[in-house]
Amino acid sequence: MVLRWTSEPVGEGIVDIVLSLNEQTKKLHGQEVATASYSDVKSSLTNFDQIGRKIDEVEHAIKDVKGHPGRYLRSMVNAYRYYGRSLQGDSLPYSEYILNIQELPSTLITEETILQQKAVVEEGLTRLGYKGTLKEKADKWHEDTIIDPEQVVAVAESMREKSKAGTLKRVIGLPEQDGLDSIKSTRGVFWSGYSKYVGDFRGNLTFNIDRPWTEPVLGQIMTHEGYPGHQAFYCRWDYLYQQGKLPIEASYYLINSPTNALFEGGPESALHFLGWDRDEQETEGITSDAKQQYKLARDYIDMQRMAQTNACYLFNNGDMTKEESIEYMVRIGNLTDIEAKNCFRFFSDPVQKTYYPSYYYGRWMVGKAYDSVSKEKREDFFNILYDTPHTTNTFIDAVGQLTGNDFKPFECVKTAKEDYVL
Template identity: 20%
Template sequence: MKLGTELARLTAGIDQLYRSTPRSDGFLDKEGLIPVAVAEVEPTSLRDYAEATGALEALLARVPAEAESELRKAYVSEMIDSLLALVTTFAEKDISFADRVRRQIRVSTQKVDDATLDGYRTIIAEKLAEIGYGGSDLGSDVRRWEADVRVPREQVLDTMRKLTADARAKVSATMYEMGDDWLEPDEVRGVPFSAYCDYPGRKLLLNLDHPYTIYALKHLATHEAFPGHLVHLALRQRYVADGSMPLDGAQVVTSSASSALFEGIADNGLFFIDWVETPEDELAVALQRLRGALRCNAAWQHHVEGKSIEEIAAANAEAGYMDVATTASRLGFLRHGLRAPFVYAYWCGDMAVHDVWKTVPRERRAEFWQYLYGNMHTPSTLKAFWR
C-alpha cells in the first residue's frame, strides 16, 4: 500500500503544478489532471516539473522490490511512465504524438485499419436490412434509421432518467446492489463532449447541442452511470476506504495509463448487464464503435498529418454517417493539450475490455467484475493477469 500512497500523493502534486499555470476557464481546463478524487490525498510538494520527473523516476526504481503483487508491479510501472510522459508535455519538452498515445494511453493503435472499419459497416448493413432499413446506400439508410429513432430534444432528459433507472435496476439485480445511488440528468451546451459523469455533484450532464437516438441514450446511461463511471467510482471509493485498494485507486487521472480501462469498462456496460438484446442494439453498438475508431484516426490526422479539425470533420462525418456540425463538436477536445491523445482511451479501451469479456463464462462473471473493478488496470495488465 505504501507505493500506492506515494504514487497518489505525487500525482496530486503534479496536478497542483499543472493547475498553477494560468489557462482558460473552459470546462476541460477546470478539470485539471485529476478531475475526480474519491478520497483525501495530501499532495507532494513540488517546485517544478524537473523535481516531479526526479521523484517519479525514483519511485519507479523502487517498484520491482516493493510492489505487493505482479499485477501491481506492472500497473504502477506503466502508470508512472505515463506520468513521466505527461510531465514531459507539461514542461513543453519534445515528445511525439505517437509516444504520447503509446506511453500515456498504453496502446499501440495509431490509425484503425480499413478492414476493421469495414467490419463494422458490414454489421451495420446486415442489421439495417434485418429491421427493414436496407435498400439504399449505407449512409442514407443509417441517417433514415437514426432520424426515426431520434428522441425529441424536449424529451431527452426524461428519457435518460427512465433509461438510467432501468440500468440501475439491472446492475442491482445482477452485479452490485446500488440502492438509491443516482446521477440526475441535466443539460449543458457549448461543451466538447456528449455526456459527462459529474460524480461529486451526482449529475449526468448531457450536451443538448447534439441529437440523440434512444439507443445512444441507452449507451450513455450505462457508460456514465450503471454499470459505468458511477458504479466504478463508487466501488473505488468503497475499496480505498476499507483498505482493499491502494490510495492511487481514488484518483481519476486524465490521459494516463488508467484511462483506457476507465472508459473501456463504461463502454462495455451494455454487455455486462445483458442489455444488447435486439438487432437495433447490435446496430447501435457497431455504429458507436465505427465512430469511435474514426475519432482515433481523426486525432492522428490532426496531430501527425497536420490536417485541420474543419477538414477532418467533413471527411469524418461522411465516413461515420453524421452531420458535420456534430462531428466537429465531438472533435473539439483534440485541440486540448492534456486531452490530445485521450480519444484513444474510448475505442481502444472498449476493445481491450471486450476482448477479455468475451472469454469469461457466465459462472465466472462475478469473479471477473471483482478483478476488473477491484484493481487498477491498463490494457496490458487486464489481459496478462486475468485467468
Template identity: 65%
Template sequence: MLRWTNDHVGETIVDIVLSLNDKTKELHNQEVATASYSDIKATLGSFDDIGSKLDYVERELKELEGHQGIYLRAMVNGFRYFARSLQGDAVPYNELIANIQELPSVLISDDKISELREKVERGLTELGYKGSLEEKVNRWRNDTVIQPELVTKVAEDFMERSKEGTLKKVIYLPDEDGIDSVNSIQGVFWSGYSKYVGDYRGNLTFNIDRPWTEPILAQIMTHEAYPGHQAFYCRWDYLFKHGKLPLEASYYLINSPTNALFEGGPETALHFLGWDVLDEETPGVSIEAKKQYILARDFLDLQRIYTTNACFMYNLGQVDKNEAIEYMITEGGITSIEANNAFRFFSDPVQKTYYPAYYYGRWMVGLAYDATPADKRDEYFRILYDTPHTTQTFINAIGKLNDKEFIPFAGIKKVRI
C-alpha cells in the same frame, strides 16, 4: 488503510497525481484527477518538484515485485510522460500514447471499417429501412430522435433499469449510491459527463447540441451511469473505505495507463446488462429494443473508428484540421456538429492523449468479456472493477483467467488515407 508501499511512497504517489491535476487546471483550466478517495492534498508547486518526486518514487519501486510493482512502475512512467506533455516537450504523439496509455497509435483498418459498415447496414435492413446506407441511417435517426428538452427525462427513465441490472448482474454498490441530478449543457465537445462528487454520489450532464436518439442515448447513459462511470467511481470509493483498494490506486487520473479500462468498461456497459443479447432475460427491455441497441452499438463503433483515425492522422501530422473534419464527415458520415466536436476533443492539449482510450478500451474490454465463459464472469468483473490494472496488466489477467493468451490488438494494419 491498504497500502502496497511504505507510508511515504504511497502518499507521494497521490501527491504527484493531485499536483499534476493542479498544474493542468493552472495551464488549461481542466480537471484530470476526477476522483481521489484519500484526504491527501497536493503540495508540489512546480514541474521540477513533480519531477524530483517522480525520481524518488521510481527508485523506491525498483524492487517491488509482482503485480503491484508492474502496475505502479507503469503508472509512474505514465505520470512522467503526461508531465512532459503538459510542459510542451517535443515527444512524438505515438510515443506519448504508448507510455501514457500503453496503446498503439496505428490507424484502424479498412477491413474493420468494412465489417462494421456491413453490420450497420444489415441491422438497418432488418428493421425495415431501405435505400443507401446514408438514407437508411438518416431515416433511422429521424424515427428514434429525442427532442433536446426531453434528453434528461429519457436518461432518467433508463437509469432505474440500468442500476437494477447492474446490482443483479455486475457488481454490488452501497445503498447510499445515487445520481443527484441529470442535467443538459451546450457549447462543450463531449456527449456526456459523469461527475463524481463523493460519498457515493454523482451528477450526469448531457450535451444537447448534438442530436440524440433513444438507442444511442441508452448506450451513452449506461456509459456515464450504470454500470459505467458512476458505478466505477462509487465502487472504488466503497472499496477504499473498506480497506480493499490501496492508497497508491485511490484516484482516477485522466492520461494514465488505466484509461482504456475506465473508458472501455463504460463503452461495454450496456452489453454487461445483456440489453443487446437477444436470448438473455432482461426485464423491461424488449426484443425490439435490443435490436435497436445492437444497431446503435455497431453504429457508434463505426463512428468511433473514423474519429479515432482522424485523431491519429491529425496528431501524427498527416492531415490538418480541415482535412480531419472532412474525413469524418465524408468518409464516416458523421454530422458536422459531431465531427467538429470530435476535433475539438482530440486536438485539445490535454484530451489529445486521452482520446484513444475510448475505441481501444471498448475493443479490449469488449473482446475480453466475450472471450470469458459465463461461469467466470464474476471473476471477470472483479478484475475489471475491483483490481487496479493498466492496459497491459489487464491483458495479462484476462489471459490467465481464460488459460489462453489474450491479444486484443492483433492484426492491426494501416488504413488508406
C-alpha cells in the same frame, strides 16, 4: 485501515504527484484530470521541477516491488513522467506519448476493419426494414428515433433505475448510499455526456444537447455515464478504499494514465454487460425490438469511433488539417457536422488529445475480454475490471489467465500507414 502496496511515504507521494499534476493542468488549461481521489492526501508539489524530483524518488522506491503491484506502479509512474512532459510541451511523436501514457497502440485502424464494421451496421439497418445506401438507411433510422433536445434528460431519467437494478443484479454491488443527485443538459461543450463524482458515493450526469440524440444511442451513453459505467466505477472504488480493499497507490482516477482504457472500455461495454442488446439474455423491461435497436446503436457508435480515432491519429501525427479531419469523420463515420466538429475539439485539446484513444481501444479490449469469458467466470471478470487496479497490459494478461488463452485485443489495428487508403 489503509491498504498499502508500499511504505507510507511512497504511497502518499504517488497520490501527491497525481494531485499536483492535476493542479498544474488546471493552471495551464483549466481542466481537471484527477477526477476522483479517495484518500486525505493533498497536493504539495507546486511546480514541474518538484513533481519531477518526486517522480524520481518514487521510481527508485518501487523498482524492486514484486508481482502485480510492481508492474502496475512502474507503469503508472512512467505515465506521470510522460504526461508531465506533454504538459510542458515536449515535442515527442504522438505514438510515443500514447504508448507510454496509456500502453496503447497508435496507428491507423485498417480500411478492412472499417468496411467490416460498416457491413455489420448495414445488416442491422436492413434487418429493421431500412432501404437504400448505408447513409440513406442510417439517416432514416436517425430520423425515426430522434429525441427533441428538451426531452433528452427525461429519456435519460427513464433509464436510471432500470440500469442500476441491472447493475446490482448482473454486474457488481454498490453501497446503499450510492446514487445520482442530478441529470442535466448543457450546451457549448465538446463531449457528449459527462459523469461527475462528487464524493460520498454520489454523482451527477450531464448531456450535451447541441448534438443530436436518438433513443438507442442515448441508452448506450446513459449506461456509459451512469450504471454500470462511470458512476458505478467511481462509487465502487470509493467503497473499496474505505473498506481497506483498494490500495492508496490506486486511490484516484487520473486522465492520461494506463488505467484509461479500462475506465472507458468498461462503460463503452456497459449496456452489453446489462444484456440490453442480447436476445439470449433475459432482461426485465427491455423488449426484443428495443434490444435490436440498442445493438444497432452500439455497432453504429463503433463505426463512428473508428473514423474518429483515425482522424485523431492523423491530425495529431501531422497528417491532416482540422478541415480534412472533420470532412473525414463526416464521410467515413457518417457523423453530423456538429458531431465531427465537437470530436475535433476533443482530440485536438492539449489535455484530451492523449486521452481520446482510450475510447476505441478500451471498447475493443474490454468488450472482447467480456465476450471471451464464460458465464461461469463473469463474476471473476468483473472482479478484475472493477475491483483490481490494472493497467492496459496487466488487464490483458489477467484476462488471458482467466480464459486460459492468449488474449490479443489489438491485433486487428496493427497496420502500416502506407497500406491504408484514405
